Amino acid sequence: MSTTTVMLRRDVKHLTRNPTTIFNAVLMPVVMLFMFVYLLGDAFNVGVDYVDYATPGMILLAVCYGLGGTAIAANADMTKGIINRFKVMDVPRSAVLTGKVVASVAINLISVIALVGVAFALGFRPSASLGDWVAVLGIVVLLGVATGWLTVALGLAAKSPETAGMAAIPLIMLPFFSSAIVPAEKMGPGVRQFAEYQPFTPIIESLRGFLNGAPQTSDVVQAVAWCIGIALVGYFWSSATFKKRA
Numbered sequence: 001m002s003t004t005t006v007m008l009r010r011d012v013k014h015l016t017r018n019p020t021t022i023f024n025a026v027l028m029p030v031v032m033l034f035m036f037v038y039l040l041g042d043a044f045n046v047g048v049d050y051v052d053y054a055t056p057g058m059i060l061l062a063v064c065y066g067l068g069g070t071a072i073a074a075n076a077d078m079t080k081g082i083i084n085r086f087k088v089m090d091v092p093r094s095a096v097l098t099g100k101v102v103a104s105v106a107i108n109l110i111s112v113i114a115l116v117g118v119a120f121a122l123g124f125r126p127s128a129s130l131g132d133w134v135a136v137l138g139i140v141v142l143l144g145v146a147t148g149w150l151t152v153a154l155g156l157a158a159k160s161p162e163t164a165g166m167a168a169i170p171l172i173m174l175p176f177f178s179s180a181i182v183p184a185e186k187m188g189p190g191v192r193q194f195a196e197y198q199p200f201t202p203i204i205e206s207l208r209g210f211l212n213g214a215p216q217t218s219d220v221v222q223a224v225a226w227c228i229g230i231a232l233v234g235y236f237w238s239s240a241t242f243k244k245r246a
Contacts, residue, residue, distance in 0.1 A: 007099025008106075015069055015107055025066030026111045030118050033058045036181065037122050044182055052126070055119040056207035057180025059136075060200060062111040063143050064175055067151040067168040070104040074155030074238075075164035078245055097238055101148035108144040127213035135210045139223060143203060146227040147171060149234030156241040175200050199226040 015021050036058075037051045046053045077083055077096070086096060116124070128136065151168055158164035177195055178184070184195040195201055202222035209215035 003095040007095045008102050011099050011103035021069030025107050028065050029062035029115050051122050051124045055124050057204050061175050062115045063108045064172045066107045068165045070151045071155035071164040071168040072161045074152045075158045075161045104148035105144035126211040128211045132210040142227040146230040149231050153234045153238035
């Protein structure tokens with residue numbers, strides 16, 4: 001645990017010292033929320049105030065927008081030789097990888113808090129109880145852990161920091177093809193089916209349900225299952241890649 005804490009402190013410092021990472025992880029989701037709600041909100045007919053509909057999807061976007069920095073940091077450690085120094089110091093492999101995932105989750109939480117604060121300023125008025133808010137926090141953390149492990153795996157597998165940043169782009173774009181911006185049933189054929197069955201849609205609908213005070217059990221079960229599945233894939237992939245390349 002002490003080694004993991006040191007690695008966590010190191011990774012947080014690296015992320016916070018990168019202005020691009022701070023902008024993408026914290027400010028960009030706020031900009032997206034402001035643009036969709038304040039500038040484009042009247043163009044969407046979703047049956048409720050658009051800020052109430054869009055905020056759950058923007059929470060997921062806030063998690064995804066910080067992933068590029070995590071992938072680049074993981075790749076930089078692998079390609080610049082610092083991992084070899086850690087091996088000489090007998091630093092456990094689990095500490096190196098876990099530190100990056102926990103740092104990613106910490107940045108995600110800061111981003112989500114900032115986003116929700118701006119959403120309230122724009123008129124967001126959820127019906128969630130204290131228990132619902134705890135459930136929202138749980139889903140955000142679970143999603144952050146899942147995407148964090150997958151992003152670390154992508155970063156370790158990439159050949160350079162540049163390609164590592166590009167590898168995270170599909171995760172950043174995937175929420176736009178979900179129910180984050182508009183309901184899936186309003187999309188065209190093909191895109192609608194993709195949005196309905198991709199992993200981020202049940203996660204968003206779970207967040208939306210808890211924030212509205214009326215979660216659907218099926219959405220929550222699917223969301224948790226997807227997060228656990230993604231986390232396991234990312235964990236085993238990153239562990240195998242780290243062992244192979246280090």
